[in-house]
Amino acid sequence: MATTRLLIAALGGEGGGVLTNWLVAAAAAQGLKAQATSVPGVAQRTGATTYYLEIADADDSATDPVFALMPVAGDVDVVVASELLEAVRMAERGFVVPDRTFLVSSTHRVLTMHERIARGDGARDADSLMQAAERASRDRFLTDFAAIARKSGAPLNSVLLGAIAGRKLTPIHAETLRNAIEAGGIAVSRNLAGFDAGFTAASCLERSPDAPGETPAASKTPVSTALEERVRALPGEAREIARIGVARLVDYQGTGYAARYLDRLAPFADDGALCREVARHLAVRMSFEDIIRVAQLKTRASRLESVRREIGISADEPFELVDFFKPGIPELADILPPRLGRALNSWAERKGIRETAHFGMKVKTNTILGFGRIWLLAKLKGWRPRSLRFAEEQAAIEAWLELVSQARAVSPDFALQTADLARLVKGYGDTYRRGQETYARVVEDMVRPVLAHKNAVEDPAAQLKGAIAGILTAPA
């Protein structure tokens, strides 16, 4: 029985239907009997959908085969998936089995809604998905097809067709598959480029490298030698993070502020792992994003460069850039002196407008006036240490550091988790305020009681770690 049973798993709108049509047309061109079905149903916009084909070879095509209309667990020869999670979904439904199925799949991920809405990193662990895909398949060709498609400027489905041809997964000759693209008449030149890229990738088994990330500008600021000495005095594990922290804070406020960072870090220098995590969170908390910091980040030369790269233009091409700012009473009070800021906040609270009064601004940052306004705001950097927000943040940081050092008495791991609590406080406006409330609640419920030995909680570090993870993955 040499009829190839092939199942395509694709995301709605990714051209799975066109890929199916190419295969059906190519089979007909070669005089092979074939059948294809799909369940497009309600506009499968970006939802997961499948296309199922059965392609008879020359011998079977001479007879009168009865083709099945749907894939059956354990009976599928080839599964072609346009995305890694969908490949594993096919295995989860039994369509990829170790004693039969050849799996072609892209290794790139398109996160599902459930993974994207988590407050932290909600994505399924990529390695475990890869292992599941490898464990479930008889043989496989897994590579980043999306990267190949991007490089060849072609849509993903033509690259997949090239891979199917390259690994000879159907009775259809590679040349016939390629001609089907021409006959199909849809963006022929781009699709042929995609086909050839997929074909070469499949036939010589090279795995395409992932695109390297670039390190942000802030951590490239030069660091004075005095500070560099003090960083080198820290334990090896924490040195790299501390160096980035120092560079960040010099850029953020100045060398004095960076020195204060190292002073605060010193008490933890005897525990390498704890020192590294405190160094990480301390640098982030000390460089809190008030309006001044946002203005500084938005008016940096490297930022304009990254915007140009995002829309694919060179320096001399004109472009428009609009930034969205909506400072309210809290943001204004933040940069006022503490006494004045607190007065404004309580006045606004009494008037009940603290949360509602906002000054919406859509600033044209590519114009001189627009850029200038934000640039001036960034100039308030010198004033920041005298602002309400600065005072409140330093107090919160001191309280947090005190908590971490007390937690060391319980266990090094409990201290690490207490330090990690800082991850809960992030964002702007009421997201930031909700983060502070969550942080305060966890401290009251799960840290203070342990410190006060009131109730001997069994393995407090693990419980704290679980709480933090739970908060970060459960969407608000």
Add this chain to the structure above:
Amino acid sequence: MERTFENEIGLLRLGAGETFRGEGILAITKGLLQSGVSYVGGYQGAPVSHLLDVLVSARDLMGEMGIHVESCANEASAAAMLAASINYPVRGAVTWKSIVGTNVASDALSNLASTGVTGGALIVIGEDFGEGASVIQERTYAYAMKSAMLLVDPRPNLASMVDMVEHAFALSEASHMPAMMQLRIRACHVQGEFTARNNVKPAHGTNSKFSEPADFFYPRLAHPPVIYSQEVNKVSERIPAARAYIREHGLNDRIAGTKPSRLGLVIQGGLYNTVMRQLGEMGLADENGTPDIDILCLNVTYPLVPDELIAFARDKDRVLVIEEGNPAYMEQQMLRMTVDAGLSTRIDGKNYLPEAGEYTGEVLAAGLGRYFLENGGNILDLDAIRRRMERMEKVRAAAGALLEAPLPPRQPTFCTGCPERPVFGAIKLAERTVGKVHVSADIGCHAFGTFAPFNQGNSILGYGLSLASMAAVTPMQERRSLAIMGDGGFWHNGVQTGVASNLYNKGDGVLIIMNNGYTSATGQQVIPSSKHSEIFGTGAKIATTLEAMGVKWLRTVRTYSVETMVKTLKEAFTTTQKGLKVIIADGECMLARQRRERSEKAQALKEGRRVEQAKFGVDAEVCTGDHSCIRLSGCPSLGVATNPDPLRKDPIAEVKQDCVACGLCGEMAHAAVLCPSFYRAARIHNAGWFERTLHRIRTRVIGAMAGAA
């Protein structure tokens, strides 16, 4: 229209002997032309939308053949169209999605079935059952039984389906019963081939009109006193005539098994391929569909033909009836027939096969396997069956154990830049001050609001029925309730069942009508208020219609301006003004708009005109990775990326390259005061001299400032 159909229309012109290659639903359309239809109509709905889409696009072919084509307002008007076949010897076909379309059409169908038809009347039913379905799971079979209509359930290959189209018309004329042809989702979309026959120009049609109307003939009316004789006529004349035709033309396939056995299968035609494949996997059939045991494959599942079934069951100990879904209508009828005929044959069915759910390959493998192991002892190779069952169990167990936690689902959602997504974001924001409200949801793209991240909707009662299904909720809620309806659902029935009824009963509540210009979920078909259609559309305005009906509180809001929508919603929920409040959420379906604008932009680029190509983006260093923007927007192009900041672990938000710059993520972050991470950047093609010079000056000044920052 989502898809253009030039080459499909070419297929409809194929003549005798030529090979048609394409989808099932298209083959059915060719079958209609080969049967000499005079008129075709229907309402769009997966999986049959393409039938009507193609005919609507094939205007000149329809004109040549004198076939009248209508895109009906809903399935009731489509069913009523079949009345043409009562008085006149003209063949007609309509199509819709079932069970929901059949429900809407049922009153017209009952009247039609009572009077009976002169010309063949065929309803092409897309049975939206099983994987890929989007509606409640019920069987159309019930309608065939209670109204005495023919139900054809052909083997799902193009040749059989087209033959059965032609037979269905003849059977309808032979029995005067309207015929329904049931096509499951995969049969509609199956790609295969068949040898075409010539199209048949109808004797009467738009090119060859009747000079005189039919003369008055009372029995053709569904009205007393003839309603009584009509009912008797169904059982005394029509069903017997249908059975005679089915027997004479051998519409049902009696497939003899190669090994004589005391077992037999009676199956629905539509399940033939799945049954034959599973028998093959157990070693009980070869790849070409020759089984070891006898099979009676029913291409016409109503009416059943008693003597055919009794002849099949007479020399058997047991017969297994394989009919998908519940209740087991066919099995129950066969039980009665065999008892009346005094047979001792045991009729099995839902005792071996699941009572509900789709009969997939896995389901049939398990059911058939158990049936043969328990009853096929003497003549069948039980080892092969046991091996097959064990393997299926091993595969199922291994798949179940593959992962510790099940994978997250990937449901369909609003397209990138959809005009309806911002409305659900605005509702979420409005509820922050107004409080949670009861939401009566509906069918259409806006039903995606019932999925994450919006999770809104307390009930769905069917297409266009959101406002009507809130009638008794609003009076019992302190806070006003909200109904969400598409412009498709509005014209389908919502204008009457919802708006008219609410106004007439001096009701209250808030209604949002998503005015995206099409029935977008089914493929952007045209509706009365569509602007961009040369064929249809009366240019009717929803706003003026509502005002004429007496709606006092009416606002039209462009959906992308989230703040205005939030303000309007708050006002609607809190105003002291009584009566129905309607918000028309204006925004063209982005898929349709992109298709139109992409060609306009390409043209402008070619002509060297100034073109702006905008995109939204996120400043990686400003974003802190909280993703509240994603929870409020949920746009597919708003994803997450690894955080470039080595000090932070949580991934940051990222706008992908397929962004169409509808502006929602920016507007949402702005309206909800989330964060200043978003920006809108627009590349300018073919910029003028002045713009380029201004840009050079700006770059120098800003460069200096940025350098000093």
